[in-house]
Amino acid sequence: MWFSRNRDRSVVCPACGSEISRSRAREYDKYGDRWNRADKRFEYLCKPCYGELCHYPRDGLEDVLVELEAEPYPWESVVARYLRTVAERDEPIEEES
Template sequence: MTPTELWSADTDQQVTCLACGQTLDREEAREYDKYGDRWDRDGKTFEYLCKPCDRDRCHQPRDGLEATLVAADAGRTDRESFLRRYCELDAGDTESARRRS
C-alpha cells in the first residue's frame, strides 16, 4: 500500500471525540496523544478531539502527567480519594523541583 493509499484509508475513518463524544470524520478531528508526543508514532494508537474541544484544551507540556494520574489511581478510585492523592503527588513534584533549582 502506498503512503497516499494509507492516508486515504485513514481519512475515511469515523472517530469519536474523547472530550464530548461527538462522532466525526477522521480528517475533521485532531490527534490527541495522552503522553504529549504525537510526533513519535511507533506503536501508538491515538485518540481524537473535535476542533472545538481541541481549541479548549490546555496545550502546555504534560511531562509526567500520565504517570501522576496512574499513581493517583485515576479511574479506579472515588473522586475525593483521587484528588487527595493527586494533590499529594503534585505537591511532592513541586517540592522536588524547587529543591533542584
C-alpha cells in the first residue's frame, strides 16, 4: 500500500470553525507559553483568527478572574472590574499602532 504524499492533517479553528490544513494554521496555547511543550495539547487557529488575538502576556490572568468571580457582584460587570483590577496592579499596556 502506498501512502499519500499529502500527509498534512486537517485541523478545525476553535474560534470560527473553519477547517484548514495543519501547515496553514497557527499554533495556539491557551496558557500563553507555547515554548514549554511538555504534556500539552495545542489548538490551531486559522491565520485571520490568530491575527485578532491579543499577544500580551497572560501571567496571573486566571488568578484575577477567579478572584473577581468570587466577589458578590453580578457576573456581567466582570470586564469593568477586571480592567480596574489590572490597572491598579500593573502599569497600563500601550498597544502598538
